[in-house]
Amino acid sequence: MIPASFDYHAPKTLDEALALLARLGDTAKILAGGQSLIPAMRFRLASPEVLVDLNRIHDLAFVEERGDHLAIGALTREYALESTAVVARSYPMLLDAAKVIADPLVRNKATVGGNLAHADPANDHPAVMLAYNAQIVARGPTGSRTIAIDDLFVGLFETSLAPGEILTEIRIPKPVAGSGGAYIKIERKVGDYAVAAVAVQLELAGTIIKSIRIGLTNVSPIPVRAKAAEAALAGQPPTEAILEAAGQAAAAECSPSADLRGQVDYKRDLVRVLIKRTVRRAIERAQGARP
Amino acid sequence: MSQHEITVTINGEQHTRKVEARLLLVHFIREDLSLTGTHVGCDTTSCGACTVSIDGQAVKSCTVFAVQADGATIETVEGLATGGTLHPLQEGFWEKHGLQCGFCTPGMLMSARSLLARNPSPTEDEIRHGISGNLCRCTGYNKIVEAIQYAADKLRDTKGA
Numbered sequence: 148m149i150p151a152s153f154d155y156h157a158p159k160t161l162d163e164a165l166a167l168l169a170r171l172g173d174t175a176k177i178l179a180g181g182q183s184l185i186p187a188m189r190f191r192l193a194s195p196e197v198l199v200d201l202n203r204i205h206d207l208a209f210v211e212e213r214g215d216h217l218a219i220g221a222l223t224r225e226y227a228l229e230s231t232a233v234v235a236r237s238y239p240m241l242l243d244a245a246k247v248i249a250d251p252l253v254r255n256k257a258t259v260g261g262n263l264a265h266a267d268p269a270n271d272h273p274a275v276m277l278a279y280n281a282q283i284v285a286r287g288p289t290g291s292r293t294i295a296i297d298d299l300f301v302g303l304f305e306t307s308l309a310p311g312e313i314l315t316e317i318r319i320p321k322p323v324a325g326s327g328g329a330y331i332k333i334e335r336k337v338g339d340y341a342v343a344a345v346a347v348q349l350e351l352a353g354t355i356i357k358s359i360r361i362g363l364t365n366v367s368p369i370p371v372r373a374k375a376a377e378a379a380l381a382g383q384p385p386t387e388a389i390l391e392a393a394g395q396a397a398a399a400e401c402s403p404s405a406d407l408r409g410q411v412d413y414k415r416d417l418v419r420v421l422i423k424r425t426v427r428r429a430i431e432r433a434q435g436a437r438p
Numbered sequence: 439m440s441q442h443e444i445t446v447t448i449n450g451e452q453h454t455r456k457v458e459a460r461l462l463l464v465h466f467i468r469e470d471l472s473l474t475g476t477h478v479g480c481d482t483t484s485c486g487a488c489t490v491s492i493d494g495q496a497v498k499s500c501t502v503f504a505v506q507a508d509g510a511t512i513e514t515v516e517g518l519a520t521g522g523t524l525h526p527l528q529e530g531f532w533e534k535h536g537l538q539c540g541f542c543t544p545g546m547l548m549s550a551r552s553l554l555a556r557n558p559s560p561t562e563d564e565i566r567h568g569i570s571g572n573l574c575r576c577t578g579y580n581k582i583v584e585a586i587q588y589a590a591d592k593l594r595d596t597k598g599a
Contacts, residue, residue, distance in 0.1 A: 251553075
């Protein structure tokens with residue numbers, strides 16, 4: 148399967164890339180890791196007239212703690228997350244996700260920024276970043292702005308990034324003491340998209356869940372939070388009854404579609420179970436002094 | 439429909455060619471350079487038969503454009519053996535019967551090479567995860583895992599000697 152013809156540019160700086168996007172307008176598509184875009188082009192699901200390849204802008208790849216957050220450059224390869232000490236130490240939910248995205252070969256090339264900007268509800272980072280309450284930094288012709296992750300996903304494969312803007316960085320708030328997170332994904336086979344997956348980041352106050360954010364993968368047309376489940380858990384002790392109520396709330400509020408990965412009822416029930424499992428694991432980590 | 443002149447170093451040899459932007463790296467390797475050891479299996483970024491190493495990273499060459507490899511150092515399965523001597527991985531696949539039909543083998547070898555570069559003493563579980571981007575349609579995974587273990591042992595012994 149051969150993609151349709153296109154023009155190709157490989158700018159070496161962000162400014163050069165922004166100038167190209169400004170000049171080319173809607174005809175251009177940004178190429179990052181290409182692990183979703185290139186297959187889509189081979190299937191002719193996407194036929195951009197021009198590709199602006201960001202892979203030669205080397206300063207867009209970094210993972211480092213800066214003050215109150217973890218800064219991840221948009222062009223950071225998924226593999227880099229697996230091999231960065233600060234991620235393993237302080238961001239276990241991110242590490243959970245990094246290990247189950249596609250397969251090791253894809254992770255060598257795929258990027259964190261691309262995983263988000265593609266806005267595929269089947270991708271793993273959207274739910275994780277929703278649970279972390281991350282901030283997205285975008286650069287446009289008139290400068291940088293930050294976008295709250297809650298405002299990033301507006302439709303299927305659609306973000307609030309303006310044409311001509313480039314997602315440059317993801318900022319994850321540094322977890323405070325007493326907090327913990329986890330990402331649990333059920334996949335039919337290694338490398339597949341999730342049948343369903345749940346991302347949980349919470350903070351404990353004694354035996355009470357002080358605050359919690361939950362993101363869901365592949366059970367809605369847009370990456371979403373499980374807000375009813377969050378409401379069922381916030382301010383509560385994590386008893387079996389409370390967890391079950393939260394699981395049922397999430398099962399009711401998500402909107403999966405039936406496909407080869409399962410029927411709607413099955414997916415909803417999977418969400419119910421995964422909410423309980425993931426909250427429990429996040430609590431274990433919060434209590435184990437692992438954020 | 440842009441044409442680009444690219445220069446890549448493949449298995450130590452430099453090649454300069456004009457390519458169309460949409461040419462996939464795997465087709466460049468197989469058709470322009472006649473290195474047909476790299477296979478096209480699924481064409482959907484699933485099977486890993488087309489795995490090559492670009493600047494030390496194992497990737498699926500069906501999911502990279504040739505133009506993106508301009509200036510890169512690429513290694514394919516043809517570059518594994520040196521002077522007629524099999525690479526320890528190839529020897530392992532030979533000794534442990536790590537192949538049946540052989541179609542996935544080039545990708546398995548290149549993937550395993552990347553795995554061992556990162557982790558010279560992998561557990562069986564780590565090997566299985568390490569090659570999870572490569573599908574064997576004969577389902578000969580047990581022997582493939584043994585072959586990679588053989589190579590890991592041999593490479594460690596050689597380094598230690």
